[in-house]
Amino acid sequence: MDHSYQQLANNLQKQINARTYLPGDRLPSVRELAKDHGLSLETVLHALRILENNGLVDAKVRSGFYVREPKLQSVATPNKTATVFRAKDVTLSLLRHQAVTFGTSKNIVPLGLSLLSSEVLPTRRLAQTLSSVARRYPKETSNQAPVAGMESLRQQLAQRASNWGCFLSPDDVVITCGASEALHLALRAVSHRGDIVLVESPCYFGTLEIIESLGLRVIEIATDPREGVDLPELESALKRFNRIAACLLVTNASNPLGYTLTSRIKQNLVRLLSRFQVPLIEDDIFGELHRPETERPKVAKSFDEDGTVILVGSFSKTLAPGLRIGWMVPGKFRDRILQLKSATSLATPSLPQLAATEFLKFGSFDAHLRRLRGFLADQIYRFSSAIAESFPPATRISRPSGGFLLWLELDADFDALTFAASALNRYRIAVVPGNLFSAGGERYQNCFRISCGHAFSPRFAEAIATLGKLACSREARTHDK
Numbered sequence: 001m002d003h004s005y006q007q008l009a010n011n012l013q014k015q016i017n018a019r020t021y022l023p024g025d026r027l028p029s030v031r032e033l034a035k036d037h038g039l040s041l042e043t044v045l046h047a048l049r050i051l052e053n054n055g056l057v058d059a060k061v062r063s064g065f066y067v068r069e070p071k072l073q074s075v076a077t078p079n080k081t082a083t084v085f086r087a088k089d090v091t092l093s094l095l096r097h098q099a100v101t102f103g104t105s106k107n108i109v110p111l112g113l114s115l116l117s118s119e120v121l122p123t124r125r126l127a128q129t130l131s132s133v134a135r136r137y138p139k140e141t142s143n144q145a146p147v148a149g150m151e152s153l154r155q156q157l158a159q160r161a162s163n164w165g166c167f168l169s170p171d172d173v174v175i176t177c178g179a180s181e182a183l184h185l186a187l188r189a190v191s192h193r194g195d196i197v198l199v200e201s202p203c204y205f206g207t208l209e210i211i212e213s214l215g216l217r218v219i220e221i222a223t224d225p226r227e228g229v230d231l232p233e234l235e236s237a238l239k240r241f242n243r244i245a246a247c248l249l250v251t252n253a254s255n256p257l258g259y260t261l262t263s264r265i266k267q268n269l270v271r272l273l274s275r276f277q278v279p280l281i282e283d284d285i286f287g288e289l290h291r292p293e294t295e296r297p298k299v300a301k302s303f304d305e306d307g308t309v310i311l312v313g314s315f316s317k318t319l320a321p322g323l324r325i326g327w328m329v330p331g332k333f334r335d336r337i338l339q340l341k342s343a344t345s346l347a348t349p350s351l352p353q354l355a356a357t358e359f360l361k362f363g364s365f366d367a368h369l370r371r372l373r374g375f376l377a378d379q380i381y382r383f384s385s386a387i388a389e390s391f392p393p394a395t396r397i398s399r400p401s402g403g404f405l406l407w408l409e410l411d412a413d414f415d416a417l418t419f420a421a422s423a424l425n426r427y428r429i430a431v432v433p434g435n436l437f438s439a440g441g442e443r444y445q446n447c448f449r450i451s452c453g454h455a456f457s458p459r460f461a462e463a464i465a466t467l468g469k470l471a472c473s474r475e476a477r478t479h480d481k
């Protein structure tokens, strides 16, 4: 075979690009490759040298060929954040409103909101399912669903929960209008105006806004960009303040930093909060979007012995944000939650519930999730690499354990608000300034979040290069204003 070494090199390169082998993985040995593909040792070695010359693998003496760590590895991850031991009012509505309005405008490069492109969601199949269930179940479609949600959907979710480490029955689940309503109901069920909620810092701005709307205050707990919330700090806060109504955390592939709490940390967290009788509101919205090479992480709810963990989930990041279907496992707060749900929205719309049920039962949801995870891991890699190329060298980038968000930390004099406003007004690129991720909007002014939910393309490459240039300019620095 002519050029069989080149063919082998091409095939291995394709596998590396498709993340069959991840950075740091050893490729099969020369002998294995020769045997498996009927090639001579010499041909295999030749192919591997091509990969080495192309910067894809490194040869290690007497050990083999290893996939090279991408250039990104030289970029540092964000610094550990600090706890603010002061119960603060939240004042974010206006900033948040601007971000949401900008983020969804037409003709804007959508790097802002954490929404997936409809191209990677099963949009057509879902549309077919919606019209098919509407035709087949006209009565159920127009009838009002039970307050807790349709039994068939709760049943499907209870079955899936086994994979999250929980043994649930349909009665343990309440269907809501997205995770947003679930978070809202959970907070209302456990708190009174003026109470304190412990949140991770930086914290998803939507959660902060719900907290603001309920007249609650927050204490922002330090996080490590890899390990997540700092339990000793959390314990100090629990000891110091006595009006703590709940602790609210995104436990898997958190928004914005992307960490996943290990099972051990989740167990310790649940024990700690239970000791202080503080409920945990666990937002698991990104739980299914773990990295493809890892297992579905467990939820903290799986360690709950006294029903004080309220688990929240949603189809917004996996099926369609427009479906507005979320759910919660409210534990011992179920009656109160049902009462509040009834007083708030009476029931969740029936048609999306029917469609979601059908999709879980027959729509190859798991196959779709597998594809989505692969796609997102690739997106994270591509966007991070592009950022590493065009941003100032001191930029720190998060390494998310799942999901599709990147958090960037720049020098202390970087002004994210000016940067985000210029990016939008001048270049029509939306990003979310870091300020939105703290209660008063005054922290993380040197950080911003990028969403990688759209397929990387020349349009996005250009947008990242433009943002990089803007970040390097004096304009985005505080001392220049």
Ligand SMILES: Cc1ncc(COP(=O)(O)O)c(C=O)c1O
Pocket (backbone or CB within 6 Å): 114, 177, 178, 179, 180, 181, 204, 206, 250, 255, 283, 285, 313, 314, 315, 316, 321, 325, 326
């Ligand atoms: C961490 C987190 N929780 C909740 C939500 C809201 O989800 P939903 O669209 O299901 O209301 C989001 C949306 O971005 C999110 O990132």
